[in-house]
C-alpha cells in the first residue's frame with residue numbers, strides 16, 4: 001500500500017533529511033587516506049545521535065540479508081556497488097567511495113547517498129560520478145504530479161544507458177515514510193507512462209547506481225551484504241529522499 005503523507009509529515013521528514021545530509025557531509029569531510037570505514041561510521045553515528053535522531057540502517061534486517069545490518073552507514077569501495085559494511089578497511093588515495101546513510105527523526109525516515117573519490121578523480125571516475133549524479137537529477141526532475149513511476153525510471157535509465165553504463169536490476173529506489181522501505185518500488189530503468197501515478201504527498205527515495213563496465217550483473221560478497229560488480233569495474237551511487245508536491249519535487253535530504 002502506498003502511503004500519502006500530510007504536509008506536517010513532510011515538514012518532519014525534511015528535518016529528518018537534514019540530519020542525514022549533515023551526517024553525509026561530516027563523513028565526506030573526514031574521508032581521506034588512512035581513515036577507516038569504521039571511523040566514518042562513528043562520525044555519522046555521532047551526528048545522528050547529537051541531533052536526537054536514530055540511525056535507520058543499524059540492525060535493519062530485510063529479507064535478502066543474512067544478518068541484521070551492523071552499521072550506521074553503508075560504505076562501498078570501488079567495485080562494491082551498495083550495502084558495503086563499514087569495516088576496518090583504511091581508505092587509499094584514488095578509492096571511489098559510495099556512502100549511504102539514513103535516520104529516523106520523530107519516527108520519520110530519510111535516506112540519502114553520495115559518491116566521491118579519495119583525492120583527485122581520474123577522468124573515468126569523474127565521468128561515472130558526473131553521470132550518476134545527472135541520472136539522479138533527471139529522476140528528480142521527472143518526479144512531478146501527473147507523471148508516473150515509469151517516467152522517473154525511464155529518465156534515470158536513459159542517462160545511464162546513453163553513457164554506456166550498467167544498471168543492476170533487483171535494486172533501486174523506494175517509497176519512504178515511517179519505514180525506510182515502503183511501496184512503491186522505483187526502478188532505475190523503465191517505460192515512461194507506466195506504473196503508480198505521482199501525487200502530492202508521495203515521498204520517494206530515488207537512487208541510481210551505475211556500473212562503469214557497462215554490464216548489469218553483480219554478486220553478494222562473502223559478508224552476505226556487500227554487492228560487487230561481476231566484472232570488477234567501479235560503481236557509483238547517489239540518492240535523495242524527494243517529496244512530490246504541487247509545487248514540484250522537494251528534495252528533503254539537503255543540509
Ligand code: MF3
Pocket residue numbers: 056057058060062069074083100111112113174205207239
Ligand atoms: N539506500 C539503501 C537502500 O534503500 C539503504 C540500505 S540500508 C541497509 O537499499 F541497511 F539495508 F543497508
Ligand code: CO
Pocket residue numbers: 111173174205207239
Ligand atoms: Co534507499
